[in-house]
Amino acid sequence: xxxxxxxxxxxxxxxxxxxxxxxxxxxxxxxxxxxxxxxxxxxxxxxxxxxxxxxxxxxxxxxxxxxxxxxxxxxxxxxxxxxxxxxxxxxxxxxxxxxxxxxxxxxxxxxxxxxxxxxxxxxxxxxxxxxxxxxxxxxxxxxxxxxxxxxxxxxxxxxxxxxxxxxxxxxxxxxxxxxxxxxxxxxxxxxxxxxxxxxxxxxxxxxxxxxxxxxxxxxxxxxxxxxxxxxxxxxxxxxxxxxxxxxxxxxxxxxxxxxxxxxxxxxxxxxxxxxxxxxxxxxxxxxxxxxxxxxxxxxxxxxxxxxxxxxxxxxxxxxxxxxxxxxxxxxxxxxxxxxxxxxxxxxxxxxxxxxxxxxxxxxxxxxxxxxxxxxxxxxxxxxxxxxxxxx
Numbered sequence: 001x002x003x004x005x006x007x008x009x010x011x012x013x014x015x016x017x018x019x020x021x022x023x024x025x026x027x028x029x030x031x032x033x034x035x036x037x038x039x040x041x042x043x044x045x046x047x048x049x050x051x052x053x054x055x056x057x058x059x060x061x062x063x064x065x066x067x068x069x070x071x072x073x074x075x076x077x078x079x080x081x082x083x084x085x086x087x088x089x090x091x092x093x094x095x096x097x098x099x100x101x102x103x104x105x106x107x108x109x110x111x112x113x114x115x116x117x118x119x120x121x122x123x124x125x126x127x128x129x130x131x132x133x134x135x136x137x138x139x140x141x142x143x144x145x146x147x148x149x150x151x152x153x154x155x156x157x158x159x160x161x162x163x164x165x166x167x168x169x170x171x172x173x174x175x176x177x178x179x180x181x182x183x184x185x186x187x188x189x190x191x192x193x194x195x196x197x198x199x200x201x202x203x204x205x206x207x208x209x210x211x212x213x214x215x216x217x218x219x220x221x222x223x224x225x226x227x228x229x230x231x232x233x234x235x236x237x238x239x240x241x242x243x244x245x246x247x248x249x250x251x252x253x254x255x256x257x258x259x260x261x262x263x264x265x266x267x268x269x270x271x272x273x274x275x276x277x278x279x280x281x282x283x284x285x286x287x288x289x290x291x292x293x294x295x296x297x298x299x300x301x302x303x304x305x306x307x308x309x310x311x312x313x314x315x316x317x318x319x320x321x322x323x324x325x326x327x328x329x330x331x332x333x334x335x336x337x338x339x340x341x342x343x344x345x346x347x348x349x350x351x352x353x354x355x356x357x358x359x360x361x362x363x364x365x366x367x368x369x370x371x372x373x374x375x376x377x378x379x380x381x382x383x384x385x386x387x388x389x390x391x
Contacts, residue, residue, distance in 0.1 A: 121145050
């Protein structure tokens with residue numbers, strides 16, 4: 001296949017995107033209240049809360065158990081029917097102190113219980129990684145319940161989480177990309193004449209499509225599908241090379257940052273691997289005894305944070321002990337994330353454009369230099385913040 005064929009396909013796709021971008025501007029299709037409020041990656045405050053409200057028969061939507069019935073009919077697999085009229089819905093349901101050895105306890109993201117002690121439980125994963133024995137703990141709490149593992153793309157949980165549980169027997173994988181969107185579209189039909197609820201669901205559907213790299217415009221989707229169908233070989237070749245191109249661009253960015261920081265007298269440990277969670281870029285100087293500056297993805301190429309991270313001991317298996325005064329100084333620095341921890345006594349989330357490397361916008365920012373500039377600005381800010389603190 002000639003380069004001209006690839007160029008022709010890419011040119012047609014770019015023209016299609018440009019045309020519908022103008023349409024989206026005119027129609028307000030880019031407007032999304034959840035993205036404006038920067039809630040797109042918040043599992044608890046956004047996704048679990050919104051889904052639980054729709055599933056709640058006593059929810060403010062006023063549709064009683066209609067949405068819950070749709071969910072049960074579409075996804076439940078064990079044959080134990082929840083009494084939807086008496087069902088109660090909880091977010092972050094506490095089921096006891098976590099025991100890792102004999103898996104037990106924890107907090108279930110979405111927990112539904114009826115008066116006959118039938119349960120429906122959902123472990124909701126947007127960008128967070130699996131916890132040790134997590135699914136096994138929730139299964140033990142209610143072994144007869146329908147247990148769902150919900151992710152953006154429908155991934156299978158890790159063995160460390162399921163501890164021998166069998167898919168489609170002990171738990172079921174469902175995705176936002178297909179399953180939840182299909183359910184939400186069915187819910188939206190139920191409230192077609194109730195504009196406030198209907199449009200809230202529409203905003204959430206568009207948010208999910210954004211997170212899963214789907215177009216929010218139906219006409220554009222049809223045109224893009226038709227274009228792909230007439231250029232299958234080129235489309236498959238481009239799709240097959242995408243991950244390689246992404247990783248290469250990320251590596252090039254890392255090498256660029258290493259050279260820039262070397263001129264500032266800062267050593268840079270570049271360790272981005274999109275196949276694993278918790279990889280990133282770490283900066284330090286020989287005289288920095290306790291802390292480094294870090295940029296870390298908390299879920300493969302998503303959800304990047306930046307901040308001050310403690311140096312590790314025992315082959316980086318645990319953070320080193322630091323003076324109590326230093327620990328308090330770091331945690332009391334302004335604009336700290338409330339969930340700071342022993343590894344990250346001060347951190348913030350990167351802006352979506354720069355912190356989600358699953359989006360084309362991030363690579364556009366790498367190409368035009370904005371990514372480099374935002375990294376340097378944050379590094380300079382952190383150095384300035386800590387200039388009076390023993391590092």
